[in-house]
Amino acid sequence: MTDLSTSTQAAHDGMLGAAALDAADPLAHFRNRFLGCDGPNGGPVVAYLDGNSLGRPLADTAERLAEFTAGPWGQRLIRAWDEQWMDEPVRLGDRLGEVVLGAARGQTIVADSTSVMIYKLVRAAFDAQAPTGRDEIVVDLENFPTDRFIVEGIAAERGATIRWIEPDPDTGVTPADVESVLGPRTAVVLLSHVAYRSGFIADAAAITDVVHSAGGLVVWDLCHSAGSVPVELDAWGADLAVGCTYKYLNGGPGSPALGYVRRDLQDRLLQPIWGWMGAADPFGMTDSYAPAAGIRRFITGTPPILAMQPLSAMVEVIAEAGMDAIRAKSVQLTEFAAVLSERFLVPLGVELASPSDPAERGSHITLNHPRFREVTAMLWERGVIPDFRPPRGLRVGLSPLSTSFAEVQAGIAAIRDALTELA
Amino acid sequence: MTDLSTSTQAAHDGMLGAAALDAADPLAHFRNRFLGCDGPNGGPVVAYLDGNSLGRPLADTAERLAEFTAGPWGQRLIRAWDEQWMDEPVRLGDRLGEVVLGAARGQTIVADSTSVMIYKLVRAAFDAQAPTGRDEIVVDLENFPTDRFIVEGIAAERGATIRWIEPDPDTGVTPADVESVLGPRTAVVLLSHVAYRSGFIADAAAITDVVHSAGGLVVWDLCHSAGSVPVELDAWGADLAVGCTYKYLNGGPGSPALGYVRRDLQDRLLQPIWGWMGAADPFGMTDSYAPAAGIRRFITGTPPILAMQPLSAMVEVIAEAGMDAIRAKSVQLTEFAAVLSERFLVPLGVELASPSDPAERGSHITLNHPRFREVTAMLWERGVIPDFRPPRGLRVGLSPLSTSFAEVQAGIAAIRDALTELA
Incomplete structure (x- = not known):
């Protein structure tokens, strides 16, 4: 997978690279709260770009469910309804x-x-x-x-x-x-x-x-x-x-x-x-x-x-994070995705089908291309996971607390690679 | 709590005691599959008689939920919908x-x-x-x-x-x-x-x-x-x-x-x-x-x-257990509860509000008494858990795979004790 984050490219694009954005992100530490955000973990997810469809689990989910099962359900039993x-x-x-x-x-x-x-x-x-x-x-x-x-x-x-x-x-x-x-x-x-x-x-x-x-x-x-x-x-x-x-x-x-x-x-x-x-x-x-x-x-x-x-x-x-900080990161994430798309995907025939003004858009962007159904299937095999919305939309959903700028960059790079292979 | 299971009483009642019934129960080993059936476990449940309202958790529930969270949800993520x-x-x-x-x-x-x-x-x-x-x-x-x-x-x-x-x-x-x-x-x-x-x-x-x-x-x-x-x-x-x-x-x-x-x-x-x-x-x-x-x-x-x-x-x-075997145990459980109720509770003014023919009843029996609202509250404090259905019904629900005859006996004994205290 091609890396887009060299300092040369970052300078050329007039923007920070993903590493610098992640380093400056005040919410970056929240990623550690989510399962699968700290490495391959047996079935590597390179970039999860579909938190807008199914959010990642918190890392302590299993522990929490175990406590729930052992305590309120398993011991308090029917009494827990009243309690x-x-x-x-x-x-x-x-x-x-x-x-x-x-x-x-x-x-x-x-x-x-x-x-x-x-x-x-x-x-x-x-x-x-x-x-x-x-x-x-x-x-x-x-x-x-x-x-x-x-x-x-x-x-x-x-x-x-x-x-x-x-x-x-x-x-x-x-x-x-x-x-x-x-x-x-x-x-x-x-x-x-x-x-x-x-x-x-x-x-x-x-x-x-x-x-x-x-x-x-x-x-x-x-x-x-x-x-x-x-x-x-x-x-x-x-x-x-x-x-x-x-x-x-x-x-x-x-x-x-x-x-x-x-x-x-x-x-x-x-x-x-x-x-x-x-x-x-x-x-x-x-x-x-x-x-x-x-x-x-x-x-x-x-x-x-x-x-x-x-x-x-x-x-x-x-x-704990606060909705204002979450929104600020969301805007940065979608803006980064939009800028990278403009630079690397638009030349391959991709159109941005979302508002260009970040104030007008939520935490995902949709990109259109006639071959995105095939591209999505290729990406899923590679651990890069956006979703496809017919007839030609690829959605890049960026869940602020669990998504890094590095994931965005890896995702856009993977889309570029797939389109290039199909061309 | 009074024990009803002495051999004298069992002989007098012309029935097996709970221990013998549990020993002869071909499904008895299934109880080990459920959480909280193997002892006090920090917050003792003496007798759970409300599996007809909320079944006990299987003992491997936490493990199963952990696997689900780490695997399909955490790693396959949105792909698991397709898969x-x-x-x-x-x-x-x-x-x-x-x-x-x-x-x-x-x-x-x-x-x-x-x-x-x-x-x-x-x-x-x-x-x-x-x-x-x-x-x-x-x-x-x-x-x-x-x-x-x-x-x-x-x-x-x-x-x-x-x-x-x-x-x-x-x-x-x-x-x-x-x-x-x-x-x-x-x-x-x-x-x-x-x-x-x-x-x-x-x-x-x-x-x-x-x-x-x-x-x-x-x-x-x-x-x-x-x-x-x-x-x-x-x-x-x-x-x-x-x-x-x-x-x-x-x-x-x-x-x-x-x-x-x-x-x-x-x-x-x-x-x-x-x-x-x-x-x-x-x-x-x-x-x-x-x-x-x-x-x-x-x-x-x-x-x-x-x-x-x-x-x-x-x-x-x-x-694995089979519905026929489950039904057979269910009949034994409700019959045991009915016989014990007849012997120990009816003299205290309790009425059986369920069919006396086990072929006509499901896996719970309802007992009526004007003070059962108070009795249920007392029992819950004591780790004996039936449920109350207004205006005067106490339901004894007997989930076949997770309920022992000993629990039934302990439950009926606790009802008797509570009614005696209130008298």
Whole structure:
């Protein structure tokens, strides 16, 4: 694999090399907290560029899970539900709210898969609006497939109409885009804070204002921002939000979702899946469902306690690093990736399909090239791991606490080598 | 704590003492596979009688989770989705089908919370029936709260009518009970195979026949049977089924549910939560949802892979022991508990609220006494752990592979002691 980091090249490019960037990185020491970041470890990963799809495990995950198994599960057994687990969806939600989401207590839970949480919250919002004649759901064509599919399903069952926004795929949804489809029939708007493909950061505060002016409710999908881009749900005036915890929150494959409902909306909204854990008295064995007060009514089934453990640890690591420092490193990482791409990949026919202004993009960039499906397969064999998004996008996802500048450089070099071999 | 196992007493009662029963138990050695079954271990559990609510962890759980974290998650990273995880909900479902459920391949998945799975499958069944004018959902008043609550929610949103069965609470739902509420408007029937309170085993094959004769679909809730009582979904002709995996399947707190849909129904049914993982092409980034063929269409969000690991191990332990042997021990355990209760607790005012014929009951018995709320709190302090179900039920749940006869005896003795102290 070609090394791009010689001092000659760094000087020529007018930028620091990866080694110097890593040396100057105030968060560099956090990499040691993650498994597989300190060397080959039996199955070498040269560069992990997909922390935006599945975050690396914290190095103490095994120890933590062992303690959980031996202690609360193995010894406290069913008693642990009374002692701590019943509160865990809200306790962990509150902590995420404080550290990651800009949300005051009592508005966030951890539960369900992300897709199920989207369903529940969009349904809750739609069903509250529908009686006033608002029957339109707004979503954009560049939103993640599950968001679009879930909305299609809701529209089919509730008789709603979908108003599609068609944003510029290389940027994202603007307040003007949203305003153009709003009206007296607008019920709910479901948008991503950071676009999964381009990485464009929506102006969530401005869009929320626009939606509110039209009498709509907005559900923010935070899957591609939570943990890498500062989120300020309370300050935005957001109505509801959903986020994924296995990406920048390192919760492990299939870890449960986060869900947020603004406090003053909670008692007005009713989600459709009336499970016992969202009931006012789950153990009361009453004859009929009465929703819990507050955020708990958005819970449905038994909380996935085991699956919350890695997330619970990661939120404390983020708290220690601080979201502002994480964002600063994220900007440096994507900028470094963009500059290297410009220098080494654009001459090979690659296009940057993400905003060039780092202030407008999250923690990943997407590169387009017709042969990136093949390139991704080649890279995976070589321990360089981005992901591929059809038809021709290669995403370079840079999880700030676990990714080094050296990994970025090795990754871009590997892409260049693969394209050169295929040429 | 008083010992009930003296040879004098055993002789007087005309039964073997616990020590002899444990010595003769062909499954006794399986207890060593579970954490905390070999002694105090720092926080002594004298008798765990609630494996029907939360199964004990397997002793190698920590090791298994460590391997999972270091290997597939930590090193294969996102590649593990392609290599194994995408298939895991169906692979593990198939294995459960083979070992525990009497279900051929391609009909079972592992996903979601139990409550969400109930919602999806009852909705799918109801929505398929509704266009033919069938608008009634049948459920019984002794069904578990989440089953009843979920059905209430579905009835509210779909305009369905609930037909309530009122079974004898100390026995359970009979084919005649079901037949009495069926008719041309019957859409779906949701019943528990084993009643959560009384432990009554429903005659699932006969009830399924009765429902089919009326043109209805039946959803079996296997929460309190799967892993302790033989289930024969295919032989029953069951339409759909849902089960919990953290009870007798020892999946850990909040582990994901199992869901079954009979093969010939799959393509006729559409579940309401159209997530990407149930789509024909999750990564196709198509503009519109098309459900996957077969059982995969009942998946919604990203499979909870980490949370499936303990379950995946437990199903192999069950395969090794065999469901018939497990059932035989379960019958012995509940019979032993019932006999000891009759001898030592009934004189103190306790009533057995479970079938007296072991062939009619699952792997738990419920005892009633007005002071059992207090008794349960006292027992928990003493390391004897049943659970309490309002208003006056104490459940003694006996997970066959991890419970000894000595535990049963110690548990009944502790109940007797507590009642005596309170008298």
